[in-house]
Amino acid sequence: MFFRLFFAGVLFFCFGGHVFAAPLTSEERRGVQEERAQARQEAQEERKAVREQVRDERQADLSERFCERFSQMQSRLSENMIGRVLRFEQNYDNRLDKLEAQFDQQDARLANRREQAEEKRSELFSHILSGELTDEQRDQVLAFQQTVQNAVSVRHSAVDEALSSYRSGVLDLLSLRKTAVDEAVENYSAAVSAAVEDASSLCGSEDFVNVRLTLQETLSDARDDFRQARESVDDIGENIRLLADVRRDSVHSAFDDFRVVMDGVRLGLEELSLE
Known part of the structure; x- marks a missing residue:
């Protein structure tokens, strides 16, 4: 051994x-x-x-x-986007319904005030015409009444136009915002689909870590683009305030012109020395 x-x-x-x-x-x-x-x-x-x-x-x-997991991932991303779109559509519809209700209430109040004012003017001139008047005085009162009626019609038209312009402007802003958001949604969905398809085609042929990182970066860029597109059209409040300012100035101008006419009619009636 x-x-x-x-x-x-x-x-x-x-x-x-x-x-x-x-x-x-x-x-x-x-x-x-x-x-x-x-x-x-x-x-x-x-x-x-x-x-x-x-x-x-x-x-x-x-x-x-x-x-x-690609098919599952794409399905989940699509579901999330569909949820966002549905919420936006619901908010858009709710806002339109609310605006239409506000417009209807405004129209009802305006019509009621105009009716009351018309009754008061009619009562005033009926009272004047029921007195003892000369033919000349009666003709002058009737002329003043027609002047007032014409001024009322002009004021109503100016106010109605101001309200209509404001409402059309608001609805146009909302419509443009919806169109922009719809376009942003389409771009985001297309970017997500392209990113997932590219990553899916590279699976098995390249390092999956690089594929995953590239996919994450692409999806992140798509989300950023979508968010920026939303933010660029979300804040329409300033534009609505500008429309409201134009409406207010137009209404004030219409009432100022009407008051000038009414002051002239009032002076004319006083000069008639009606008892």
Whole structure:
């Protein structure tokens, strides 16, 4: 039986039932050290290969699962966008209904005030004409009455036009906003579909990590573009305030012109010295 063992720089070997020990030469020691270094290197390379294999298998599994989720991902993104669109459509319809209700209430109040004012004017001139008047005075009163009626008609037309312009402007702003949002939705949906299709076509042929990062960046850019498009048309309050200012100025101007006419009629009636 023969074996040998190297320990602590000494070579032990057994032969014929006897154990012998002999120190190694420097060349033998160097050879043993090289063998050990080679063995350690081979062990490290083997462990590295095992780790890489495990990592590749894990990455392949993640890549496969990532690629399998594309249809689900696109469906989820589409559902989210559909939800946004439905909420916007609902808000748009609610706002239109609210505006129409406000316009109807304004028209009803305006018609009621005009009817009451017309009754008062009619009563005033009926009272004047029921008095003792000369033919000339009666003709002048009737002329004043016609002047007032004409001024009322002019004022009504100016006010109606101001209200109509304001309402048309508001509805146009809302319509333009809806059109812009619809376009933004279409652009976003197209960008999402293109991004998902591109990523799906690259699955399996490229590193899925890069594919995923590219997809995330593309979707993020699409969301930013959609948000910016929404923000550019969401704030229409300032434009509505400008329309309201124009409406107010037009109505004030109409009433100022009417008051000028009424002041002239009032002076004319006073000059008639009616009792």
